[in-house]
Amino acid sequence: MTSPLPDWWEPLLGRVRAARTEDFTRLRTPARGGRPSAVLVLLGEERPGSPDVLMLQRAATLRNHAGQPAFPGGAADPGDVDAAGTALREAEEEVGLDPSTVTVLAQLPLLWIPVSDFVVTPVLGWWHRPHPVHPREPAEVAHVARLPVHELVDPANRLQVRHPSGWVGPAFQVRGMLVWGFTAGVLSALLEMAGWARPWPRDRVTELPPTRAADPAPSAGTDEADELSRPASATDRHG
Numbered sequence: 001m002t003s004p005l006p007d008w009w010e011p012l013l014g015r016v017r018a019a020r021t022e023d024f025t026r027l028r029t030p031a032r033g034g035r036p037s038a039v040l041v042l043l044g045e046e047r048p049g050s051p052d053v054l055m056l057q058r059a060a061t062l063r064n065h066a067g068q069p070a071f072p073g074g075a076a077d078p079g080d081v082d083a084a085g086t087a088l089r090e091a092e093e094e095v096g097l098d099p100s101t102v103t104v105l106a107q108l109p110l111l112w113i114p115v116s117d118f119v120v121t122p123v124l125g126w127w128h129r130p131h132p133v134h135p136r137e138p139a140e141v142a143h144v145a146r147l148p149v150h151e152l153v154d155p156a157n158r159l160q161v162r163h164p165s166g167w168v169g170p171a172f173q174v175r176g177m178l179v180w181g182f183t184a185g186v187l188s189a190l191l192e193m194a195g196w197a198r199p200w201p202r203d204r205v206t207e208l209p210p211t212r213a214a215d216p217a218p219s220a221g222t223d224e225a226d227e228l229s230r231p232a233s234a235t236d237r238h239g
Contacts, residue, residue, distance in 0.1 A: 003128045005105075008051050009043075012194035013105060016124055021109040024189050029112040034119030039073030040087035041186065042102065044127030050148060053187070054127070056095055056135070057143040057177060069177045071122070071186070072097065083107055083121035095144045096136050101129040108186070122186055147174050149196055152187065158200035161208050168205060180208070 005013075021029055042054040057069045072091035080086040084104045091097040108122040135141035151157055151174050161171040161180045170188045171180040179187065191197040 005126060006045060006049065006051070008045075008049065008194075009105075009126070012190065013124075015193040016106045016108060016190070019109055019193070021111065023193075024109065024186065025111055029110045029119060033117070034112060035117050036076040036083070036086070036121070037074060037118045038076065038083040038086040038090070038121045038123055039071035039186075040091045040097075040102075040125060041071055041108075041122050041190065042091070042097075042125045042127050044130045044146065046130070046146065046148075050150065052146040052148045053152070054091075054095075054097075054133070055145050055147050055177065055179070055183075056141050057145070058141060068181065068183075069179045070183050073120075075118070084123045084125075087121075087123040087125075094136060094141050095133040097133055098129075098131060101127060101131060103128050111182075111186075113182075120182075143177075145175055145177065147172075147177070147179075149191070151175070153191055153196050153198050155198055155200040159204040159206055160202060162205055163208050171206075178209075 040054070043051050044054070045051050054072065055069050056072055072094050073087050074090045074094075076083070076086045077089065080089060084107070088097070088099040088102060088104075092099060103126040104123060105126055106124045108124065111120045111122070112118070113120065130146075133144050135144055152172050157172055157174050159171050159173060160168050161178070162168045169180060170184045171178060172184055172187065173179075188197075
């Protein structure tokens with residue numbers, strides 16, 4: 001360990017290490033098959049005692065998930081040693097993250113996305129030496145931000161979104177980003193595990209704008225945000 005962990009890592013770290021797939025999704029991950037991929041859930045702090053999470057916003061011109069906020073990440077390459085290697089490589093390619101500034105602490109359970117057949121490993125990391133980051137490929141990444149946890153859990157910034165198909169899932173409206181789908185589902189579950197979540201108005205539902213709803217709806221089984229965006233603990237390249 002390069003530096004002591006801040007106190008706010010507990011109880012999140014202990015609970016994540018004991019977490020099951022069922023804590024994040026109702027979908028059972030198949031024992032075999034699937035396309036390996038990983039995302040980096042990177043927590044740091046801009047000031048002591050105030051954690052934040054690194055997020056990117058995909059370019060509006062992309063064919064899939066245009067304009068959608070997401071964790072850095074994507075499909076595994078043959079040269080990747082493990083899921084952490086995939087997540088760190090993708091973060092370096094997308095936003096210029098220096099892997100040496102990250103301490104990998106845990107891997108979340110495998111989460112399966114049926115239609116794309118991705119098996120996603122969220123990798124939880126401590127950004128022990130933060131540095132400036134930026135979109136390395138503007139055609140793919142439009143914006144990079146560190147979203148403070150205290151803003152994510154603010155009831156005024158929490159809501160649910162409804163896709164044109166009728167699917168409804170958790171979302172966050174923070175600093176100009178509407179975080180929904182797979183990313184919002186993972187965030188929502190982690191906030192609950194950490195004990196950071198606050199009561200919020202679950203009857204606040206907004207329709208997804210057309211530019212954000214361009215991808216097929218999760219309930220139709222054609223979006224990477226499907227049942228993964230309904231963490232069982234919260235309510236009874238990844239968006």
